[in-house]
Amino acid sequence: MSVDQKQGPYSSNSEAVRLELSQIDASIRSAALFFVIAAITWLMIGTVFALLVAVKAHQPNFASTFEFLTFGRVRSAHLNAMALGWASNIIFAVGLWIMARLCRAPINHKGILFIAGVFWNIGLTVGIFGILRGDITSVEWLEIPKYATPLLAISYALIGVWGVMAFRFRKGDHVYVSQWYILAALFWFPWLYVVAQVMIIWFPARGVVQSVTNWWFAHNVLGLWFTPMALATAYYLIPKVLGRPIYSYYLSVLGFWALAIFYNWAGIHHLIGGPIPVWLISAGIVASVMMVIPVVVVGINHHMSIIGLYKEVWRSPTLRFVVFGAISYTLVSLIGSAMALRTVSEITHFTHFTVGHAHHGVYAFFTMIMFGGVYYMMPRLLKREWPSSFLIKLHFWGCALGITIMIVALQVGGWIQGLEMNNAEIPFLEVVQNTIPWLKARSVSGLFLTVGHIAFAANFFWMLFAAGAVRAKQGPTLLGSNEGGSAR
Amino acid sequence: MKNLPLLFCGIFFALAFSFTGLILTSHIQIGSLTQTTETLEVTDDLDENGMPVMVMAEGEPLYPPMPVGLAQQGKEIYISMGCIYCHSQQVRRNEFGADIERGWGPRQTVARDYILQERVLLGTMRTGPDLAHLGGRYAGDAGRDWNHLHLYNPQIVSKGSTMPPFAFLYDVRQIAGKPSEEALTFPPNSEYAPETGYEVVPTRRAKALVEYLLSLKINYSLPEAPILE
Numbered sequence: 001m002s003v004d005q006k007q008g009p010y011s012s013n014s015e016a017v018r019l020e021l022s023q024i025d026a027s028i029r030s031a032a033l034f035f036v037i038a039a040i041t042w043l044m045i046g047t048v049f050a051l052l053v054a055v056k057a058h059q060p061n062f063a064s065t066f067e068f069l070t071f072g073r074v075r076s077a078h079l080n081a082m083a084l085g086w087a088s089n090i091i092f093a094v095g096l097w098i099m100a101r102l103c104r105a106p107i108n109h110k111g112i113l114f115i116a117g118v119f120w121n122i123g124l125t126v127g128i129f130g131i132l133r134g135d136i137t138s139v140e141w142l143e144i145p146k147y148a149t150p151l152l153a154i155s156y157a158l159i160g161v162w163g164v165m166a167f168r169f170r171k172g173d174h175v176y177v178s179q180w181y182i183l184a185a186l187f188w189f190p191w192l193y194v195v196a197q198v199m200i201i202w203f204p205a206r207g208v209v210q211s212v213t214n215w216w217f218a219h220n221v222l223g224l225w226f227t228p229m230a231l232a233t234a235y236y237l238i239p240k241v242l243g244r245p246i247y248s249y250y251l252s253v254l255g256f257w258a259l260a261i262f263y264n265w266a267g268i269h270h271l272i273g274g275p276i277p278v279w280l281i282s283a284g285i286v287a288s289v290m291m292v293i294p295v296v297v298v299g300i301n302h303h304m305s306i307i308g309l310y311k312e313v314w315r316s317p318t319l320r321f322v323v324f325g326a327i328s329y330t331l332v333s334l335i336g337s338a339m340a341l342r343t344v345s346e347i348t349h350f351t352h353f354t355v356g357h358a359h360h361g362v363y364a365f366f367t368m369i370m371f372g373g374v375y376y377m378m379p380r381l382l383k384r385e386w387p388s389s390f391l392i393k394l395h396f397w398g399c400a401l402g403i404t405i406m407i408v409a410l411q412v413g414g415w416i417q418g419l420e421m422n423n424a425e426i427p428f429l430e431v432v433q434n435t436i437p438w439l440k441a442r443s444v445s446g447l448f449l450t451v452g453h454i455a456f457a458a459n460f461f462w463m464l465f466a467a468g469a470v471r472a473k474q475g476p477t478l479l480g481s482n483e484g485g486s487a488r
Numbered sequence: 489m490k491n492l493p494l495l496f497c498g499i500f501f502a503l504a505f506s507f508t509g510l511i512l513t514s515h516i517q518i519g520s521l522t523q524t525t526e527t528l529e530v531t532d533d534l535d536e537n538g539m540p541v542m543v544m545a546e547g548e549p550l551y552p553p554m555p556v557g558l559a560q561q562g563k564e565i566y567i568s569m570g571c572i573y574c575h576s577q578q579v580r581r582n583e584f585g586a587d588i589e590r591g592w593g594p595r596q597t598v599a600r601d602y603i604l605q606e607r608v609l610l611g612t613m614r615t616g617p618d619l620a621h622l623g624g625r626y627a628g629d630a631g632r633d634w635n636h637l638h639l640y641n642p643q644i645v646s647k648g649s650t651m652p653p654f655a656f657l658y659d660v661r662q663i664a665g666k667p668s669e670e671a672l673t674f675p676p677n678s679e680y681a682p683e684t685g686y687e688v689v690p691t692r693r694a695k696a697l698v699e700y701l702l703s704l705k706i707n708y709s710l711p712e713a714p715i716l717e
Contacts, residue, residue, distance in 0.1 A: 060649070072569055072573045138571075138572045138609060206519045207521065210607070275610070350614035423586060
């Protein structure tokens with residue numbers, strides 16, 4: 001099929017397929033819309049927290065008179081708003097939608113899904129307020145206080161089950177790679193979360209067993225929850241938009257199982273040099289290095305699938321974001337494997353380098369792919385087009401430049417910080433002061449990201465509410481030349 | 489990959505493998521560690537490998553020490569302020585980083601050091617220095633005064649620091665009669681000192697937090713991690 005072929009954005013070659021997909025979209029529309037709105041709201045709230053802490057990191061007196069705005073709390077409010085508010089809500093929207101479509105199974109009882117979604121967000125709101133008022137647990141990635149987490153766990157169970165149900169009642173023989181990733185992630189995340197809650201918060205394990213559990217959990221939130229969902233989205237969208245199949249089935253099998261086997265051992269690299277048995281750390285390092293296999297395999301598979309169609313990628317709002325994210329996945333993962341080596345960790349551990357790395361993964365990779373997913377999903381759910389290609393471009397450039405500046409600033413600054421910290425002749429205060437210019441650059445990057453997020457939110461709510469004007473628009477919204485041309 | 493049970497088994501065992509390998513085995517290996525004396529004594533008995541059995545010395549104190557009183561309450565403040573996000577509590581071995589050279593502790597910390605802590609606060613960030621041995625570096629009344637001034641506003645004793653002030657843990661009040669004994673003593677001409685006639689006194693939370701900070705000490709050996717002279 002030629003990529004220049006004229007085709008509507010919510011159409012397929014076959015009438016029957018089109019009807020079926022349309023019915024599936026309708027079955028999940030209200031719930032998916034709710035999750036996207038919640039996700040974007042949390043994204044904006046998380047951005048405000050992020051700007052606050054970014055400035056506080058170099059102007060310690062800024063907004064320091066109020067206890068609830070102290071650095072440790074706002075930073076944790078930012079992390080949880082982004083990880084459980086933005087990321088998880090957008091996963092519920094895009095991930096479940098893709099799952100339902102690929103399984104060709106409409107979501108039944110969508111009322112339960114919707115209500116569970118409401119409770120997830122209530123639980124999270126209570127949790128974030130809890131963090132700010134000082135009930136923070138000070139366990140990384142598990143800061144939400146005890147009184148809010150059971151609600152999150154129960155609502156998650158009621159949300160996740162619909163992905164599994166769709167898979168159980170799927171039609172057709174073929175199971176696509178995206179379905180494995182989504183099914184696995186839906187199953188892995190609650191296991192990780194419940195074990196971590198029980199062993200750290202409810203019935204604390206002895207001593208540093210808590211820390212081992214903590215990093216097994218925290219790294220796997222990225223590795224077994226965000227990563228598979230983003231890869232599933234990329235695997236779904238690249239062939240969909242470009243109209244040609246993924247390069248290699250066998251590489252996708254290899255990539256999936258290698259990730260499943262290695263990623264979940266890797267988190268211990270956060271404790272290199274720490275007071276835990278050395279064999280545990282070595283196991284974590286081996287697994288981190290073995291991650292090169294799934295990363296390279298997925299990288300080759302994605303790259304070979306888009307090769308020769310760079311213009312189409314650049315013109316499609318969806319793929320511009322997805323491919324940015326896919327490239328970031330390769331980069332961030334290879335850097336991550338390197339950071340797990342003892343000699344590198346000796347420098348980067350305990351520094352801003354790690355903060356940069358975390359944003360490289362969760363933002364440049366995961367979030368950018370999910371933005372792409374939203375650009376593809378919304379026209380199909382609402383049967384109308386994105387109102388402004390200018391806002392999409394602003395969104396892309398704000399985020400792409402912003403995150404690049406942030407990663408470079410934090411990783412260069414963090415590397416210098418690590419070298420200086422390991423040289424006892426340099427007074428500690430001097431090490432701290434030398435990070436300040438880099439932290440200021442991080443605040444500037446935050447402004448770029450904020451502009452991008454505002455553009456995204458504005459375009460989204462414009463599309464949602466200004467229905468009549470937008471529906472009249474001819475053809476899908478594309479970027480670059482030939483606007484209003486062919487459809488993807 | 490069309491077989492759901494097979495796919496599901498793979499997904500299950502992938503995570504079960506690391507859960508067993510990392511969580512359960514570390515729980516078995518270090519979950520049963522107990523307090524011990526600083527050194528062990530050799531007995532005449534031999535274990536199954538033919539090595540002499542080591543036992544705790546009679547009458548010697550046990551380490552790590554039990555956390556006590558106000559310091560325990562202070563830990564709750566440390567947790568609720570999110571101190572962990574800038575301060576670690578772990579000392580890496582000599583030659584790996586410069587932890588010991590910087591005076592952050594006289595020896596590396598090991599798993600046993602943390603067994604009595606209900607919440608372990610190892611931390612992964614050193615925007616500020618490691619605090620595992622803070623009480624060893626700032627001891628006694630001088631250490632107490634320094635920490636109170638530093639918490640009230642770090643710039644007073646550590647100019648150029650990026651640590652935020654925790655002034656909300658202190659009351660600034662008019663001196664009624666004679667000044668409080670607990671009032672902070674500012675350096676001469678400090679721009680952060682209260683106006684004349686006013687004093688800065690720590691709240692109960694500030695006092696507890698400082699007691700906790702002073703209680704952080706690696707001043708004992710363990711058989712597996714002796715303090716070398």
